[in-house]
Amino acid sequence: MPDRRRSSPSAVAGRVAAVFPTPGRVPGEHRLPGPLEQRAYLIGGRVRAWEGPLREVYSPLRLRSGSSLRRVRLGAYPALSAKESRAALAAARRAYDDGRGTWPTLPVGERIRHVEAFTAAMVARRGEVVRLLMWEVGKSLADATKEFDRTVEYIRGTIDALKDLDRVSSRLVIEQGVFAQIRRAPLGVALCMGPFNYPLNETFTTLVPALIMGNTVVFKPPKLGVLLWQPLLESFRDCFPRGVVNTVYGDGATVVGPLMESGGVDVLAFIGTSRVADILKHQHPEPHRLRSVLGLDAKNPAIVLPDADLGNAVGECLLGALSFNGQRCTALKILFVHRAVADEFVSRLAAAVDALPVGMPWDPGVWITPMAEEAKPAYLRELVDDAVSRGAAVRNAAGGTVLETYFHPAVLYPVAGGMRVWDEEQFGPVIPVVPFAEVSEPLDYVRNSPFGQQISLFGSDAAGMARLIDPLVNQVCRVNLNSQCQRGPDAFPFTGRKDSAEGTLSISDALRVFSIRTLVAAKGSEANKELLSAILQERRSAFLSTDFIL
Numbered sequence: 001m002p003d004r005r006r007s008s009p010s011a012v013a014g015r016v017a018a019v020f021p022t023p024g025r026v027p028g029e030h031r032l033p034g035p036l037e038q039r040a041y042l043i044g045g046r047v048r049a050w051e052g053p054l055r056e057v058y059s060p061l062r063l064r065s066g067s068s069l070r071r072v073r074l075g076a077y078p079a080l081s082a083k084e085s086r087a088a089l090a091a092a093r094r095a096y097d098d099g100r101g102t103w104p105t106l107p108v109g110e111r112i113r114h115v116e117a118f119t120a121a122m123v124a125r126r127g128e129v130v131r132l133l134m135w136e137v138g139k140s141l142a143d144a145t146k147e148f149d150r151t152v153e154y155i156r157g158t159i160d161a162l163k164d165l166d167r168v169s170s171r172l173v174i175e176q177g178v179f180a181q182i183r184r185a186p187l188g189v190a191l192c193m194g195p196f197n198y199p200l201n202e203t204f205t206t207l208v209p210a211l212i213m214g215n216t217v218v219f220k221p222p223k224l225g226v227l228l229w230q231p232l233l234e235s236f237r238d239c240f241p242r243g244v245v246n247t248v249y250g251d252g253a254t255v256v257g258p259l260m261e262s263g264g265v266d267v268l269a270f271i272g273t274s275r276v277a278d279i280l281k282h283q284h285p286e287p288h289r290l291r292s293v294l295g296l297d298a299k300n301p302a303i304v305l306p307d308a309d310l311g312n313a314v315g316e317c318l319l320g321a322l323s324f325n326g327q328r329c330t331a332l333k334i335l336f337v338h339r340a341v342a343d344e345f346v347s348r349l350a351a352a353v354d355a356l357p358v359g360m361p362w363d364p365g366v367w368i369t370p371m372a373e374e375a376k377p378a379y380l381r382e383l384v385d386d387a388v389s390r391g392a393a394v395r396n397a398a399g400g401t402v403l404e405t406y407f408h409p410a411v412l413y414p415v416a417g418g419m420r421v422w423d424e425e426q427f428g429p430v431i432p433v434v435p436f437a438e439v440s441e442p443l444d445y446v447r448n449s450p451f452g453q454q455i456s457l458f459g460s461d462a463a464g465m466a467r468l469i470d471p472l473v474n475q476v477c478r479v480n481l482n483s484q485c486q487r488g489p490d491a492f493p494f495t496g497r498k499d500s501a502e503g504t505l506s507i508s509d510a511l512r513v514f515s516i517r518t519l520v521a522a523k524g525s526e527a528n529k530e531l532l533s534a535i536l537q538e539r540r541s542a543f544l545s546t547d548f549i550l
């Protein structure tokens with residue numbers, strides 16, 4: 001947590017003005033060796049070199065040169081056309097081969113060995129990936145490292161969960177004289193697309209369960225956070241059979257539209273906006289065949305009751321609203337605070353924001369860094385101006401200051417319906433605080449909201465909290481008590497209602513969403529028993545097998 005001593009407004013303004021360093025102030029170990037001109041893409045087990053047009057990548061981090069700020073070019077990546085995209089899908093379909101391919105028919109233990117080999121190769125590239133996360137999306141060193149390590153843990157957790165699942169399925173069941181072996185089988189070709197805020201982690205949380213369950217995959221990196229996949233491309237090629245993992249790069253409409261329109265995608269795993277998810281789903285010619293796993297929009301509220309421990313509530317709301325600059329789907333995006341404590345809450349929150357270290361991702365203890373999306377600061381400024389024009393005030397020093405890609409967090413109070421920030425998902429460091437007199441006011445907000453991911457409740461009276469918990473669990477999918485909203489721990493189910501999600505992801509749930517239950521059954525005649533015994537004892541089938549993974 002940051003040092004909570006309030007900084008003077010001029011000290012805050014000074015820190016904001018000096019947020020971008022000169023090149024000489026970038027520590028040697030965090031400098032990039034030079035622009036990464038990526039021409040490589042992976043299709044059908046071959047890393048190919050793209051000769052066509054490239055998309056330029058610039059960092060959200062600026063470097064100071066005299067009185068001006070310079071953009072930093074990080075490199076470029078292939079702007080593939082629909083032709084390559086179709087080739088990627090064709091390679092994935094060939095590798096799946098209508099469920100007859102090597103990968104979907106491989107015994108689970110062997111699929112696990114491929115994923116383990118990939119994990120080891122990935123860990124060897126940790127430093128490069130973390131550095132690119134900092135430069136490409138502006139994530140702090142601590143958070144970028146956490147994202148990488150959490151992803152590796154997620155993969156290892158997935159392997160353990162699959163072993164458990166397989167052990168439970170490694171036996172025959174007998175019901176009403178019918179023998180059966182019930183397992184989970186793959187669905188086909190999965191298209192996996194993660195978001196720019198967790199480009200590595202949230203892509204892998206669908207990619208890995210999809211793969212390990214025997215599906216083949218086409219994946220497209222998000223619009224930001226593309227170059228960081230380059231160090232992993234050869235590992236994908238070396239660790240999986242040909243065509244099991246394929247990549248597409250470039251403009252979404254150009255490379256993703258044709259995939260969906262072809263009808264060749266069986267599972268759509270997408271983390272992004274509900275608007276784009278709707279477009280993609282509607283492009284599929286036979287939508288009933290498409291399984292979707294979607295993580296979408298959210299505007300998670302907090303409700304601070306008069307009996308809440310205000311110190312804890314401020315700390316958790318700060319974390320919830322400003323971790324990675326508020327660029328999290330799970331971020332707290334609107335705070336309802338009871339009138340009896342609202343002034344005190346806002347004053348403590350503003351002081352805490354004033355004390356936050358701002359700067360570059362590698363600065364020790366940094367909280368607020370430049371925004372990943374170039375156009376975001378201007379959008380956030382519009383939200384602040386709109387709220388101020390309708391009666392709110394910015395309550396912290398330098399709140400809403402824009403310096404190129406840097407946007408200084410703004411605590412807005414009092415916020416009310418009719419302001420844009422009441423409805424719009426800001427996905428950035430704007431903290432709207434709404435005073436309320438009756439708890440029915442925030443409850444009505446939740447009921448009328450198009451979103452239904454999570455909520456945070458702050459209070460200490462057991463009866464009062466319980467009265468809120470019971471209706472809220474039917475409106476959102478996680479009620480956090482005296483704690484910020486968050487996805488983790490990854491063993492917990494992560495999902496949402498209404499416009500917020502489709503399907504549930506957790507380490508074990510993800511194995512289920514990328515597979516379907518299928519069984520081999522036989523009436524228990526003597527002849528069938530002999531047949532089953534022969535197949536099992538002679539180990540003739542990967543599916544019909546009582547082998548137990550140790």
Ligand code: G3H
Pocket residue numbers: 197198202327328329330485486487488
């Ligand atoms: O952007 C949404 C992420 O899933 C948030 O994950 O709550 O663990 O930071 P997190």
